[in-house]
Amino acid sequence: MPSPPKKELTVMLVDNEPARAAIVEQAMIDSGYRVIRRLENAKHLTEAVTEFQPDMVIIDIESPDRDMLENMSRLTKDNPRPIVMFAEEDDSRHVEAAIRAGVSAYVVDGVNSGSVKALLQVAIARFREFQALRSELESVKSQLEDRKLIDKAKGLIMKHQQCDEPAAYQALRKLAMDRSQRMTDVARNIISVMELMGGSK
Amino acid sequence: MSQMETNIIQNAVPVRIGFIPLIDCAPFVIAQEKGFFLDEGVNVELSKEASWASIRDKVTFNLLDGAHMLASMPIAASLGIGTIKTAMQTSFTVSHNGNGITIGNALYEQLQSLADSSTDIRTGVALKRLIDRRSPELAPLRFAVVYPYSSHNYQLRDWLSRAGIDSDKDVQIIVVPPVKMLDSLKLGGIDGYCVGEPWNSLAVEQGVGHMLVTGYEIWGSTPEKVFGVNSFWAEQNQATYLAIIRALEKACLWVDEANNQSELLSILSHPDYLNCTVEQLVYGFSAIKPKGQFDWPMKAYQRFSGRNINKPLPSYALWIMGQMYRWQQLGEVESLNRIAEQVYRQDLYNKALGFSEEGESRDWYLSAEEEATWLNSVATGKVCLHPDGILTGFDKSVK
Numbered sequence: 001m002p003s004p005p006k007k008e009l010t011v012m013l014v015d016n017e018p019a020r021a022a023i024v025e026q027a028m029i030d031s032g033y034r035v036i037r038r039l040e041n042a043k044h045l046t047e048a049v050t051e052f053q054p055d056m057v058i059i060d061i062e063s064p065d066r067d068m069l070e071n072m073s074r075l076t077k078d079n080p081r082p083i084v085m086f087a088e089e090d091d092s093r094h095v096e097a098a099i100r101a102g103v104s105a106y107v108v109d110g111v112n113s114g115s116v117k118a119l120l121q122v123a124i125a126r127f128r129e130f131q132a133l134r135s136e137l138e139s140v141k142s143q144l145e146d147r148k149l150i151d152k153a154k155g156l157i158m159k160h161q162q163c164d165e166p167a168a169y170q171a172l173r174k175l176a177m178d179r180s181q182r183m184t185d186v187a188r189n190i191i192s193v194m195e196l197m198g199g200s201k
Numbered sequence: 202m203s204q205m206e207t208n209i210i211q212n213a214v215p216v217r218i219g220f221i222p223l224i225d226c227a228p229f230v231i232a233q234e235k236g237f238f239l240d241e242g243v244n245v246e247l248s249k250e251a252s253w254a255s256i257r258d259k260v261t262f263n264l265l266d267g268a269h270m271l272a273s274m275p276i277a278a279s280l281g282i283g284t285i286k287t288a289m290q291t292s293f294t295v296s297h298n299g300n301g302i303t304i305g306n307a308l309y310e311q312l313q314s315l316a317d318s319s320t321d322i323r324t325g326v327a328l329k330r331l332i333d334r335r336s337p338e339l340a341p342l343r344f345a346v347v348y349p350y351s352s353h354n355y356q357l358r359d360w361l362s363r364a365g366i367d368s369d370k371d372v373q374i375i376v377v378p379p380v381k382m383l384d385s386l387k388l389g390g391i392d393g394y395c396v397g398e399p400w401n402s403l404a405v406e407q408g409v410g411h412m413l414v415t416g417y418e419i420w421g422s423t424p425e426k427v428f429g430v431n432s433f434w435a436e437q438n439q440a441t442y443l444a445i446i447r448a449l450e451k452a453c454l455w456v457d458e459a460n461n462q463s464e465l466l467s468i469l470s471h472p473d474y475l476n477c478t479v480e481q482l483v484y485g486f487s488a489i490k491p492k493g494q495f496d497w498p499m500k501a502y503q504r505f506s507g508r509n510i511n512k513p514l515p516s517y518a519l520w521i522m523g524q525m526y527r528w529q530q531l532g533e534v535e536s537l538n539r540i541a542e543q544v545y546r547q548d549l550y551n552k553a554l555g556f557s558e559e560g561e562s563r564d565w566y567l568s569a570e571e572e573a574t575w576l577n578s579v580a581t582g583k584v585c586l587h588p589d590g591i592l593t594g595f596d597k598s599v600k
Binding site for chain 1: 381
């Protein structure tokens with residue numbers, strides 16, 4: 001049996017999704033870890049890492065500020081405790097699970113890898129939970145809505161221009177490109193104009 | 202292509218290609234929007250990514266099949282530098298050049314008072330004088346690059362070192378994402394940076410900085426971005442891989458065609474891509490930075506097509522490994538030739554575009570003796586790039 005994780009590991013959490021950050025932080029505290037700093041944006045990220053010296057930084061994989069952390073393992077003069085993204089090959093399974101859940105993690109060289117993995121599991125579980133919740137609420141709903149809008153606009157174009165579906169789609173796409181707008185925005189405009197003209201019945 | 206064929210391709214499992222919203226992602230965007238991928242029978246899904254680290258990790262773990270990558274990225278991943286070792290490769294160079302070094306107004310003013318001529322500013326001589334005279338109590342001048350394993354980092358350090366400036370001790374070099382460079386410069390968080398266009402031209406245009414020199418002027422013509430893929434994916438999907446290379450080659454030609462520029466800028470500015478105004482992009486595409494607007498004319502020469510521009514150059518992989526060694530990112534490496542050949546795949550480039558392997562020159566190969574001392578020779582400046590750039594090879598006769 002592996003020994004229970006050492007609990008003195010300190011964590012910095014960087015996530016611009018406040019709701020998720022709160023869930024992850026609570027879960028970590030419940031598991032006995034100390035979250036020394038929670039940042040909702042990465043302003044002064046490297047300064048904060050230098051100041052608080054966490055053992056581990058957990059950051060949303062979609063954060064544009066990850067590249068700033070990538071450099072820290074070289075900043076030996078300013079940061080006496082270099083940070084590395086998991087670089088051991090036997091960690092690859094853990095890292096893969098993390099990446100798929102949208103978590104990326106940087107760890108100070110030389111900390112207990114058992115605790116790191118246990119903590120990573122907590123983060124992964126909460127990120128997944130949040131992801132599932134969000135995709136259910138938002139993504140499916142809005143995708144369906146987008147599709148409905150585009151279909152409706154296509155139908156109107158086909159009727160109005162007496163063309164086939166691919167041609168209507170192309171026209172919509174071209175309009176979106178020419179105007180630098182999203183397809184759904186163009187579709188919405190077309191529908192509202194047609195409705196104004198009484199052509200949508 | 203019939204509508205039915207198009208439908209079949211569009212219903213196929215898409216190949217997922219990541220990109221970073223920069224000017225040089227243009228060939229990927231154009232291949233998608235102008236239907237070049239579709240013409241080659243490939244269904245591609247482009248995915249806008251927020252960081253180079255994200256691109257690398259997603260390609261490593263197959264969340265993406267390939268991506269718009271920094272030319273040094275497949276080398277770093279294959280060597281396992283800064284990440285889990287994963288075999289990556291490129292068989293297509295997307296662009297040459299496009300970087301520049303820009304400094305903020307405050308630093309520029311200080312340099313002017315220490316310079317005998319504009320050359321002193323462009324070459325870093327004035328900067329060296331300033332550093333020598335600054336009080337050691339002051340925090341070091343701070344420069345930003347976009348990623349540790351990038352041409353930007355290596356070009357900035359090379360430029361500093363030619364002026365006698367130690368890039369580790371005399372200045373501080375940090376990483377800042379391209380979109381945040383201008384603000385950092387404006388707010389004084391950094392004193393200067395090396396970044397791709399349009400972020401140099403924009404600093405000049407908005408009056409927040411002065412562009413000193415281009416990457417082309419430091420290194421000559423060198424690869425900047427590549428189409429990088431997971432080698433495992435490339436092996437399993439060779440036909441698709443080669444088809445994508447053909448589509449990208451067409452797109453590169455299209456991007457370089459002057460008549461297409463207004464359409465190109467309009468597509469690139471779209472929210473799905475760079476999400477900016479067309480005006481912001483125009484500056485970045487000029488081959489020569491005009492005198493008047495800039496302090497002096499500069500050769501930028503960002504290129505997407507032309508003789509051997511798209512060809513993967515193992516010689517460049519050798520050069521990059523030398524840079525990684527020079528700046529302490531890499532220790533000794535055995536068999537440099539083999540790594541260069543495995544990561545920069547000329548054979549697949551030739552196969553995709555129907556070029557014969559017969560006449561393919563192997564003169565980039567290092568002899569056993571050269572290979573043993575290569576990293577050190579690059580690091581100590583015994584080997585330099587030819588002033589015209591990597592296509593002309595190396596200058597091995599220095600000193």
